[in-house]
Amino acid sequence: MRAAWSVDAVRAAEEATGDDFTDGALMQRAAKGLADIVRREVAELERRGVTSPRVVVLVGPGNNGGDALYAARDLAVDGIECLALLVADKAHVEGVAAARAAGVDVARYESASHSGPEPEGGGRESAHAIAHADLVVDGILGIGADPGRAATWKALADLIPIQAFVVAVDCPTPGFRADITVTFGEPKTSLMLAPAANGRVEVVDIGIHLPLGEQEAMRLSGTHLAHLWPVPGPRDHKYTRGVVGLATGSDAFPGAAVLGAVAAVTTGAGMVRYVGPRRAEDAVTAAAPEVVHGSGRVQAWVVGSGIDGPSEREHESDRYDSAMAALRSEEPVVIDAGALTWFEPGVRPEGAQTVITPHAGELATLLQSRDIDVERSTVEADPVTWARRAANETGATVLLKGGVTVIASPGKGPVTIENRAPHWLATAGTGDVLAALLGVLLAAGLEPRSAAALAAYTHGRAAHLANPDGPVRALDVAMSLGRVASELVAEQRRVHEERRAGRFPR
Ligand SMILES: NC(=O)C1=CN([C@@H]2O[C@H](COP(=O)(O)OP(=O)(O)OC[C@H]3O[C@@H](n4cnc5c(N)ncnc54)[C@H](OP(=O)(O)O)[C@@H]3O)[C@@H](O)[C@H]2O)[C@@H](O)CC1
Ligand SMILES: Nc1ncnc2c1ncn2[C@@H]1O[C@H](COP(=O)(O)OP(=O)(O)O)[C@@H](O)[C@H]1O
Incomplete structure (x- = not known):
């Protein structure tokens, strides 16, 4: 650290x-x-x-x-x-x-x-x-x-x-x-x-x-983070590993649903459920046939990627209803993109785990909706202060996206910074991948702050693995997540073996 x-x-x-x-x-x-x-x-x-x-x-x-x-x-x-x-x-x-x-x-x-x-x-x-x-x-x-x-x-x-x-x-x-x-x-x-x-x-x-x-x-070391990666044991089955529900994508943006679904399946969720409009469902099935459609029991939800929050709300669409139902659930929820505009006080049940994943512009809009006068540029100039402020205002863990990711939880504790991601990650759709990856980790039982830190780190490594020192597309980042997971598990094993051999791990 x-x-x-x-x-x-x-x-x-x-x-x-x-x-x-x-x-x-x-x-x-x-x-x-x-x-x-x-x-x-x-x-x-x-x-x-x-x-x-x-x-x-x-x-x-x-x-x-x-x-x-x-x-x-x-x-x-x-x-x-x-x-x-x-x-x-x-x-x-x-x-x-x-x-x-x-x-x-x-x-x-x-x-x-x-x-x-x-x-x-x-x-x-x-x-x-x-x-x-x-x-x-x-x-x-x-x-x-x-x-x-x-x-x-x-x-x-x-x-x-x-x-x-x-x-x-x-x-x-x-x-x-x-x-x-x-x-x-x-x-x-x-x-x-x-x-x-x-x-x-x-x-x-x-x-x-x-x-x-x-x-x-603080910034957590790669070894520390690797040890957080959930590894299934002999008694596990798909439900104990964690089911993640995705209320993402829309008729206008079905691609976000696809990216999240591919990311969730590749990351190693026990099961992925998808809830969304028919067009997006079909696209998800074509890309990730493992995904189960329709609502059901989940251990965590991801809500909002590829959803135009204000417009869906205005039209009171089915999309809006199903995503709001997920947002109101007692389970841990990742609130991304369009759903950030629905995250008003009282929407989440008291004490339920919540992680929000705004970029600087979305964070400014969220705070403005709570009568806090702040612009995107102000957040960009001091991401630590504003991520903290948002965590304390909303009671959620905040994963503030950008060139450097800042993770803040309510309270006075230190923020976690993740600064190892390649800047090639700044491309449309990678946020959808991150939200789904984070949802899988919450569904596996990680607490919000650890899940957010591990997701940000894994996301950056996946981008690097997808095309070292070059441009990446979001789908390739999603497709690389499984290989990053196996590298993290190998790191866990290496440290474990060094300990067993009496050597202090590096
Ligand atoms: N404190 C300690 O105990 C120790 C401190 N140590 C050392 O001191 C450093 C801090 O020193 P510091 O406080 O003098 O500040 P520093 O960074 O030199 O700049 C201030 C000057 O710059 C000016 N200025 C600022 N921005 C400007 C801009 N954009 N464009 C133009 N001008 C600008 C500003 O002008 P003013 O705002 O007053 O008009 C002022 O004149 C610290 O980093 C470390 O190196 C070590 O010795 C160990 C012990
Ligand atoms: N300069 C950068 N360097 C590294 N990562 C970045 C940079 N800019 C953005 N990112 C990351 O790329 C992702 C972009 O997410 P987002 O803005 O939600 O895009 P989208 O909504 O199109 O998926 C986030 O994970 C963010 O942290």
């Missing part, structure tokens, strides 16, 4: 040390840890044949720039030359002085829009220095970054050569990429939310430690 803390919690812990955190021991420790890692990477570049790697340190206006300047000083003391470029209209004054005193070449970046004074004795440097760097330290913005104003330095990010190694200080400046992010104290949630931008995250101990249990977010 990986844990991450909120920026507020990290700042509070730093303040609680009583350190003068603009220039005290914490910053010196952060700078030393950063310099150690840059030194190691410079040596690695040399080992790979880059002679005297050119190191450029980009220095922003706040303490993040301070860390970078002190690290440049530590490197200079060790004989590693670097150019520190001040890219904002102010810079950490003591850091500039310390770096210069150690022989660092401190210059102002000349095309930055600024009115600030020249550093004493310092020159000006242009884009050329960045464009020829072998290693760039991004010390522009850290946890004080205001992403709303982050376009300021986008042009600098574009100057960094593709082959240059980039080390981000604490977290990458918005719009910058990093090969390594050197973060201080504890990992921050923002690093989990943008895994592609961070590269590898290395945590430098600066003497602050936040208690486990108070983390804001």
Whole structure:
């Protein structure tokens, strides 16, 4: 499991040390840890044949720039030359002085829009220095970054050569990429939310430690998740394994029913029941003859994929009636797509397990319907806060879909983040597959939070397996679920055998 803390919690812990955190021991420790890692990477570049790697340190206006300047000083003391470029209209004054005193070449970046004074004795440097760097330290913005104003330095990010190694200080400046992010104290949630931008995250101990249990977010390891996969035993039969009911698809969108049915059958449900209009039934039978039609006893329902919620409700169609009946059932329910617009207070029986699977736009609409003023873009900018808010407003477990999936349950506990899915998964129909997969896991008896975490992880792995590093279609993701399940079961077995052999599993 990986844990991450909120920026507020990290700042509070730093303040609680009583350190003068603009220039005290914490910053010196952060700078030393950063310099150690840059030194190691410079040596690695040399080992790979880059002679005297050119190191450029980009220095922003706040303490993040301070860390970078002190690290440049530590490197200079060790004989590693670097150019520190001040890219904002102010810079950490003591850091500039310390770096210069150690022989660092401190210059102002000349095309930055600024009115600030020249550093004493310092020159000006242009884009050329960045464009020829072998290693760039991004010390522009850290946890004080205001992403709303982050376009300021986008042009600098574009100057960094593709082959240059980039080390981000604490977290990458918005719009910058990093090969390594050197973060201080504890990992921050923002690093989990943008895994592609961070590269590898290395945590430098600066003497602050936040208690486990108070983390804001966590990501479960593949091994942990593999152990959640339900495996049938000798006494099982199809009903004990779990029957999932699908109230999905419509005359307008029969494909959603097909995708969900194929996903549910392939995932390994004990049985799949389908309830929907004739056209969708026929399509489901053609694609998945294992599916049983008509209502009946189930252990979990999936409701809403491929349903136009407002229009079905207005026409009070049979489709609406059968899906509403499923939505009102005592069994665990996954509420997806169109059915999210029917999820009003009181629709689900008190205490019944509910998982909702909105994307950011659907989550905003759901909250607006409950008089909460929020837009899609607001949710996208802070998915953790809004997933939590929705869980507490609705009493449901929220699986918020997107480039990174955030899972929140009612209460104050940490959210679970799943950030390993390939971005090729962003294609129509994959949400229908996910909802059905999740329904199967609930029907097998997993509790909502574990089922949601396992479903999001399995979904991403299935996309990868379907076509590694390339485009996927939703049907292929659905068809890959059975093979992912067998990989997870193999992982369970491997760990079990290692334990039996007395070896501690990896
Ligand atoms: N706290 C500690 O104990 C420790 C902290 N440490 C280090 O400090 C870092 C946090 O430092 P920080 O608080 O100074 O914030 P930082 O990220 O440097 O940015 C603030 C400056 O940027 C500006 N600005 C922001 N967004 C902008 C934008 N989009 N576009 C333009 N300007 C923007 C903002 O301007 P303002 O909003 O004030 O106008 C302000 O000037 C942390 O990540 C870690 O590296 C370590 O030393 C360990 C101990
Ligand atoms: N950029 C992305 N990277 C990885 N996965 C993504 C990305 N964008 C969306 N997804 C995933 O793709 C699926 C899309 O679901 P959804 O938006 O409901 O589409 P549909 O309704 O067409 O099936 C979700 O599982 C979501 O988490």
